[in-house]
Amino acid sequence: MAKKSVRQAINEALASEMRRDPRVVIMGEDIAGGMGAPGEDDAWGGPLGVTKGLLGEFGRDRVLDTPITESAFIGAAAGAAATGLRPVAELMFVDFMGVCFDQIYNQAAKFRYMFGGKAVTPLVVRTMYGAGLRAASQHSQCLYPMFTHIPGLKVVIPSSAYEAKGLLIQAIRDDDPVVFFEHKAMYDEEEEVPDEAYTIPFGEANITREGDDVTVVAFGRMVQFANQAADKLAKEGITCTVIDPRTTSPLDEDTILEEVAATGRLVVVDEASPRCNMATDISALVAQRAFSALKAPVRMVTPPHTPVPFAADLEDLYIPGPAQIEQAIREVAA
């Protein structure tokens, strides 16, 4: 099996589903690039090259560059999904949700319920999130808790290239609106990824490390940091179960509760701002349903309650890393 980057894995998922189903179209700002300009077609292939090459295979009718009007084209993707297409729209940075959120959370998310179960809205919104590229406060946030909050949306946060391909294919084949989060610092990370199409079901957590002492739940890029911390501590005899829930909605509550019941100790690692994030959500879940199993207080590893800073030294301080996770594990294991 060949090693592929997260970027390649996502590109392959899009290409395979576009080949498989003519109703799949992709749209977004400069997902090809070069529209109306004198230079090359497919000039960008997305701001970080994720959709590069799809224009050549599928043409302008299915690879739709848009003006910078997120409300119009995210809404158009929702309307197209409700009327027979299976669009994958790229919201370049999730921070831009502020200029189009109505079309996602009031429109697409609620069609099915408001219309008495008669609407099917197979929409995927791919979006880039996360800190680490010195992109500052308006291009670095982890806003998945805000989408997770909305009934009617599914929220996916892949933690690696293999995960990204399988989860994106599942998202495109899924009949509900899905928001798919891609960490901007992970596109070049590689691992073995099959050439053929495969799906990873939603709501089924992946256990990336097995251990007896502490359960660690982490999301997206934080999964690899949690794995690093777990691997280091294992050498000292502290073993961790690391859970990657893969999707925050639906959330695999059973796996989390079972593993906490087994270890009695929980650390939740979340790159999102600390109030009302996935760490608080899972802490509440465990407090409510596994309280008697807990041998120590739950620890949450998150950034501080600040915007994401620009300066490199400040951003490095902001992002939760393996050292903080290790520290939290030691504290609950003590």
Next chain:
Amino acid sequence: MQLSREDLLKAYRQMKTIRVFEERLHDEFATGDIPGFVHLYAGEEASGVGVCLNLNDNDYIASTHRGHGHCIAKGCDVSGMMHEIFGRADGLCGGKGGSMHIADLERGMMGANGIVGGGPPLICGAALTAKTLGTGGVAVAFVGDGGSNQGTTMESLNLAKVWNLPVIFVVEDNGYAEATSSSWAVAGDAVRRAAGYDIPAQQVDGHDFFAVNEVAREAVERARAGDGPSLLHVKLSRYYGHFEGDAMTYRDPDEVSKLRQDKDCLDLFQKRVNEAGLLEPAQFEEIDRDVATLIDDAVASARAAPVPSAQDLLTDVYVSY
């Protein structure tokens, strides 16, 4: 183009159905038995019907919070609508949408919308589907004068033009966005705004069914021919408040009675048809009787219909979860 007698009868039946539906809702709402917010379309019938007479089930519309008229004009089941507005389990949306979210995708009705300006982006998507799959369909976004100011509408005009989509934007300007006059709130005007996007646009008297129907036909033909979006600025009047319960203290006390006297779209329709000798008075009377019965029956059956069950609270959120 001359409308057939069949078209005229259909148009009158729909306009009359909307009028009686809305006037009856005005009375029923006053009993306290209808939950939530209700925004009535009475007075504006010539617009929805004039536009939608050019459409078929293959075409889509997106509506506004003032959506009952658009639903009826697009062919939604009238009794199912009444049941929905009463919050009944067998309403068009199972009682989960209500007045502000009535929809019937099978009839190409993408929903009333509780968000002012919510519809135009969605209708660009319906038009994209039609274009991509080659269905031959067109898509119509109704917005009010208030909605015409929203960024979503501006963005959608731009996208529809850039993507050359088969869209018709219908700005129904009833003079008031809630309690604020469009003469104050709308800078410039809709036709000149559309011209800024190189989108063909016309203003039309929305009290005149024939005028609306004619300009809408041109716009729909343009869209079906692949020649892109159009905009209609329809000047019309609403007979009731922004919502039921609105005392309308922002209007002249005799404004509505004058409009009913001089500009009523049903009166103008009948006068025009009678003068041209196109329909017999007995044909209008027959439709009036049918409509009265239809609405009476719809209200009676809605009142008697079951409310949703407790289990219905949790269903229809996802296809699978």
